[in-house]
Amino acid sequence: MTDKTDDSTIEYEYDKPMLAAVQQQHISNMGNAANQPEMKTSHDNLKVKTLRRSKRVQKQRAQETEEKRKQRLQTDAARHRLQYQQQSEEEKQEQRRKVASRERQRREQETEDERHQRQLKDRSRAKRRREQETDEQRLERQLKDTSRAKRQRDQETDEERRERHENNASRERQRREQETDEERLERQLKGASRERQRREQETDEERRERQVKNTFRQRHRRQQNSFLYGAALRNVFSPESYHGRMDIICQHCNALHFKDECVSDRQDEFKQCCHYGSVQLPELLPYSDEIKALLQGTDVESKTFRENIRSYNSALAFASMGGSN
Incomplete structure (x- = not known):
């Protein structure tokens, strides 16, 4: 027990x-279990507070004057610039990646009209900014653009470089096709002035390098030309051949053929013109008196007409095309 x-x-x-x-x-x-409703309620209250604050800020910005708006934008820009300067290089790169990702997603979702409007606004904004910048700011911007473009080109592959060259050439060709005579003259004058200034500022080493490149390029061009001339001189022309008169008439469409075109078992019908009569062509309308005069040489314009008759024929000819239906 x-x-x-x-x-x-x-x-x-x-x-x-x-x-x-x-x-x-x-x-x-x-x-x-008792705290879960409280957490959910707190989260909902936070969302409500955020929406209220957003609406309050929108209302304040809608009522502010142009001067206050400009002052607010300048303050925000200064604060963002200060924050950006205090960031490390890794934080800057991470921020750039995030901004680029958001911008890429936004552009993928925009319509053609939205894209066109955005490009117009960007061009207008860039034009105003460049008109207001000083010579020092312009030089600094150009140096930054050059440095950024150089880094991008150093990192691109051969395929990307070839694609970039093709896109640039196509875009430049389209732009030059659409420009007027005055715009073309202005572009050529600006290009000549730019080239002259660049040569005046280049060092002796850069000048020697440019002259060597020009010499090599001209030598290559002469070699190409001599190769083409040699190919033309080496071209062997085939001897003349005579197939007789074109006097064999097709019994179906009355087309004229050479005697060598005849098949042994079909002496007066051909495949090339009407496929042995399977294609029925309507009879030709009679020539007008003007065409007769031009062809017979009795018109004052007959000589010019006969000299350019191939061009007229090519301009008015129709290609023969096959289709399933």
Whole structure:
């Protein structure tokens, strides 16, 4: 009896920590369940506060004057510039990647009209900014653009470089095709002035390098020309061949053929003109008196007409095309 009581007492003492742990877990779960609605309510309140603040800011900006708006933009720009200067290089690169990713996603979702409007606004904004910049700012911008373009070109592959050259050439060709005579003259004058200024500012080493490149380019051009001249001189002309008169008439369409075009079993029908009569051509209308006079040489314009008759024929000819339907 005593041993049995001791065993039950030991088991009860052993289970007390387990019961306490279970009760503690139950109480904790009840506490979490009670806190969940409170957390959800807090999150909803935060969203409501954010929306209210956004609406309040929009209302304030809609009522502000142009001067206040300009002052606010300048303050924001100065604050952002200061924050950007205090960032490390890694943080700057990460920020650029995020901005580029957002801009790329936004441009992928825009329509053709939105893209056109954005490009017009960008061009107008860039034009105004460049008109207001000083000579030092212009020089600094050009140096930054040159440095950025150089880094991009150093990192591009051969395929990307070839694609860039083709796109630039196509864009430049389209732009020059659309420019007027005055714009072309102005472009040529600006190009000549730019080239003259560049040569005046180049060093002796740059001048020697340019002259070497020009010499090599002209030598290559002369070699290409001599190769073409040699190919033309080496061209062998085939001897003349005479196939007789074109006096064999097709019995179906009355087309004229050479005697060598005749097939042994079909002496007066041909495949080239009407496919052995399977294609029925309507009869030709009679020539007008003007055409007759031009062809017979009785018109004052007959000489000019006969000299350019191939051009007229090419301009008015129709290509023969096959179709399934």
